[in-house]
Amino acid sequence: MAKEPLKVLTESMFYVLLSLLRQERCGTEIVQFVDERTAGRVPLGPGTLYTILAKFQEEGLIRETAVDGRKRTYAITERGSALFRQELSRLKLCVADGDREEAQT
Amino acid sequence: MRQKKRTIAPQEMWDPAAIEQWLEEEARRGWRITDCSGWFAKFKRVEPQECRMRVYPCDPEAKEAWQERIAVYEEMGWQFAVALGMDFEVYYCDDPTIPELDTDPEVFAMAWQEPLRKSWRYGWMLLAAMLAVVLIVLVSMLIVGETLLEYLLEAEFRMLFLLLVIMPVFTVLTVWRLRQIYQARKKLAAGIRHTTGDNWRRSRSRWRVSVVIVLAFWLGAWMADIFWMAVEQGPDTSGLPYVSTEQLAEGTENWEPDFSAYRRQCKPLRPVRSDERRFAYQGEMSVMNARSRLRFEWLAKALYQETKREFLKEHSAAEKQTVEHTAFDEAMLLRGEKEQMLLVRSGEVVYFLQVDFPADLLAHVDEIAAELA
Incomplete structure (x- = not known):
């Protein structure tokens, strides 16, 4: 996996972190959450999902919490929450800038 | 009808698109990959169908983690096909409506x-x-x-x-x-x-x-x-010239062979090499017969030039005399202060006769030409 730390989250990464914000979830649940929340706008392939999960674990943004049979669940860490909030603020600023610009046209 | 087949495994893992294309074409022909360890990939016969094959890198992980991951892949419509070495896995999906394996x-x-x-x-x-x-x-x-x-x-x-x-x-x-x-x-x-x-x-x-x-x-x-x-017993030197010490000077029949210069070899680019040096008076007088048959004429030309160059390097004041004969492609007599060398090339054969005492080497030209002809 890549060794460079994450600076900006992609949409898939953002939604994976979002899915873990309030509760622990396993891989299938994460995919379902993202699909429901975005109404299918953000597809999440299994390759992408597990690359993100591995990268997030490597960066300490999430951690594995339980293994129930073959099912593994993941929870967000303090660091993950902080990165999520930072990304959310960045996106809000982007949206605000866009809105302002659009209002003037 | 064959139910299994084996072919050379792909190795250029940095070009997954080429591997995916290949596996998709095999699937269209009714072959699905089942094993890819070592140099060969094994296929089993399946119903011919359009399907997407994807190569994806993987990290080392525990068996349970791998099983969980593969179960999720299956739930999402992607089946595990085979591992390509330790670092890659191949997945396939028969349903074109299922989202891609990687979406970002x-x-x-x-x-x-x-x-x-x-x-x-x-x-x-x-x-x-x-x-x-x-x-x-x-x-x-x-x-x-x-x-x-x-x-x-x-x-x-x-x-x-x-x-x-x-x-x-x-x-x-x-x-x-x-x-x-x-x-x-x-x-x-x-x-x-x-x-x-x-x-x-x-x-x-x-x-x-x-x-x-x-x-x-x-x-x-x-x-x-x-x-x-x-061919360990030695090269076939028939048809190659040789001038004995006795032919060059009287009283030389008992001259000793110099084993340090003695070579009878067969090599891929020089199938015949036979060097023989005889000497007397503690090496002060000697006769060298060096015969080589090379694999290609251009190598013989290069060896001829190099032999000449080597002699001239040691005897810079040597006198050069071109020797003309129909049997030779090129020939030259090089005469130093003491040493003389008669150097001859005919096709792939290079021969030189070198002495370090007064002798008329040109007197043996016809004899050498007769052997080469």
Whole structure:
């Protein structure tokens, strides 16, 4: 996996972190959450999902919490929450800038 | 109808598009990959169908974690097909409505970063290894004081094949691969998927060429061993000239052979070499007959020129006299203060007669020509 730390989250990464914000979830649940929340706008392939999960674990943004049979669940860490909030603020600023610009046209 | 088949496994893992194309075409023909360990890939017969095949890098993980991951992949419509070595897995999906295995170009680039880095490192290591072989050859030539021509003429089959076939082919292939990997890394960093634009058949042909060359190397080396064992008794010197010491001067019949200069060899580029030196008076007077039959005429020309150059290097004031004869392609008498050399080339044969006492070497030209004719 890549060794460079994450600076900006992609949409898939953002939604994976979002899915873990309030509760622990396993891989299938994460995919379902993202699909429901975005109404299918953000597809999440299994390759992408597990690359993100591995990268997030490597960066300490999430951690594995339980293994129930073959099912593994993941929870967000303090660091993950902080990165999520930072990304959310960045996106809000982007949206605000866009809105302002659009209002003037 | 065959139910299983086996073929050479893909090795260029940095070009997954070519591997995916190949596996998709096999699936259309009714073959699905079942094993890919070592040099061969195994296929089983299935219903011919359109399906997507994807190669994806994987990290080492516990068996349970792997099983959980594969179960999720299956729930999402992607079946595990086979592992390609330790670092890659192949998945397939028969349903065209199922989303792609990877849906985020940046995450895809992240997944491929390390495998590409590994391929990049491996490519440079291979180039460095080849450079090391060239350096070893050059250093050994310097130590022994040999020229490149001498080295090639004395080289065994293995070394010749390594230097003249394997190294050039692998150097070109490795440089090409490094260029492709460099482009792939640059494109992935920009969020673009890389493909060589090559047909998968060309990609596999390149790999086949590499495999065939390596196999030819081992087979050739093995055959060469058997062949040289058969000719170990010495080269066939019939049809090559020889002027004995007795013909050159009286009272020389008991001159001793110089075993340090005695050579009777068979080499791939010089199938016949027979050097013989006889001397007397503690080496103050000697006669050298050196006969070589080379594999190619251009090598004989090069050896002729080099022999002349070597003599002139030691005897810079030597007098040169061209010898004309229909049996010779080129011939020259080189006369130094004491030493004289009659150097002759006829086709692939190079012969020289060298003495270090007064003697009329030109008197033997017809005799030498008669042997060569």
